Amino acid sequence: MRMVFRWFGTGNDTIELEHIKQIPGVEGVVWSLHDIPAGEEWPNEKIIEVKKQVEKSGLNIDVVESVNIHEDIKLGLPSRDRYITNYIKTIEKLAQAGVKVICYNFMPVFDWTRTELFKEMDDGSTALFFENEKIKNSDPMKLVDMISRNSSFTMPGWEPERLEHLSKLFEQYKQVTEEDLWSNLQYFLERIIPVAKENDIKMAIHPDDPPWSVFGLPRIITNKQNIQRFLNLVDDPYNGVTLCSGSLGANPDNDVADMVRKFTNRIHFAHIRNVKTYDNGDFIETSHRTEDGTVDIYNVVKSYHETQFSGYVRPDHGRHIWGERSRPGYGLNDRALGIMYIWGLWEAFKKSKSEDSVT
Numbered sequence: 001m002r003m004v005f006r007w008f009g010t011g012n013d014t015i016e017l018e019h020i021k022q023i024p025g026v027e028g029v030v031w032s033l034h035d036i037p038a039g040e041e042w043p044n045e046k047i048i049e050v051k052k053q054v055e056k057s058g059l060n061i062d063v064v065e066s067v068n069i070h071e072d073i074k075l076g077l078p079s080r081d082r083y084i085t086n087y088i089k090t091i092e093k094l095a096q097a098g099v100k101v102i103c104y105n106f107m108p109v110f111d112w113t114r115t116e117l118f119k120e121m122d123d124g125s126t127a128l129f130f131e132n133e134k135i136k137n138s139d140p141m142k143l144v145d146m147i148s149r150n151s152s153f154t155m156p157g158w159e160p161e162r163l164e165h166l167s168k169l170f171e172q173y174k175q176v177t178e179e180d181l182w183s184n185l186q187y188f189l190e191r192i193i194p195v196a197k198e199n200d201i202k203m204a205i206h207p208d209d210p211p212w213s214v215f216g217l218p219r220i221i222t223n224k225q226n227i228q229r230f231l232n233l234v235d236d237p238y239n240g241v242t243l244c245s246g247s248l249g250a251n252p253d254n255d256v257a258d259m260v261r262k263f264t265n266r267i268h269f270a271h272i273r274n275v276k277t278y279d280n281g282d283f284i285e286t287s288h289r290t291e292d293g294t295v296d297i298y299n300v301v302k303s304y305h306e307t308q309f310s311g312y313v314r315p316d317h318g319r320h321i322w323g324e325r326s327r328p329g330y331g332l333n334d335r336a337l338g339i340m341y342i343w344g345l346w347e348a349f350k351k352s353k354s355e356d357s358v359t
């Protein structure tokens, strides 16, 4: 298991590389060029600039999250070929810079969706919250506006330039069924996976968050069966997943530990976090500790240990604690606690295994 930590870049994050380096066992940052619009080719100078800066702090740039996919690719429009060509060029450049894994998602319009970014919890901390009824009954345009006004940071997938086109996008997606989205994804994979393979860079799709349709938009990377279908679209080790325990765990029917075992050879990146779900479909992001949420993090980490997972792992979102002001879900403190929890479990599994073999 190789521990990494998401970092949004200078001027775009409250956290400094030097502080990330002080979290025990962290080898690298998970990064992106957040100012390059989806569909554009990433400029080499900018890639190298991040590489130099990160490596100077003693961290690596092995994992990129995300190279976002242009909506025309997801919509299957004729213009997609141009955007796929740009995507391919970006893969090649990232490989040259030493990147090993690219995480991306195939969610129409929005990335993760929540109704509150700083929901107060009983202990005074705040966390990302999803209220089912609110999503069901809201006009997405109004919700997005309200949420963005409450945050001084741009959230991934909610960039202003994308939001301007929101109503047009909703109109275009009216014609797109889940089956269309599957075939648009296949079209994309058939072009990029051979390039990824040639360049020895693993592609890792992130599940949909939450793992069900929101605002009537199709969503397909939602459960075990669909992940299996995804892997079969192009049955190649370079076509893999980012297994996110928090995204999948928002649906209590998803058994994440079981998926870890089932998809072991195709998991290139693990996102570990907990979430507490409620019967009405609401959920809140909690600390990583098993007893604070609904996902059995003990079992998830145990499954990674038993399958001898040697890929990259990061704590996912965290709460906002100890007065820290940060990007929603991406403070330093709670994610660092999450890392120590994961390491604690890992050491215990490791040592109990070697004791077993002694006795």
Ligand code: CS2
Residues within 6 Å of the ligand: 065, 066, 103, 104, 105, 111, 112, 156, 206, 209, 244, 247, 271, 316, 317
């Ligand atoms: C999120 C996403 O749960 C998560 O990891 O923060 O924004 C994620 O980075 C993207 O869906 C990956 O493409």
Ligand code: MN
Residues within 6 Å of the ligand: 206, 244, 246, 247, 271, 316
């Ligand atoms: Mn995730």
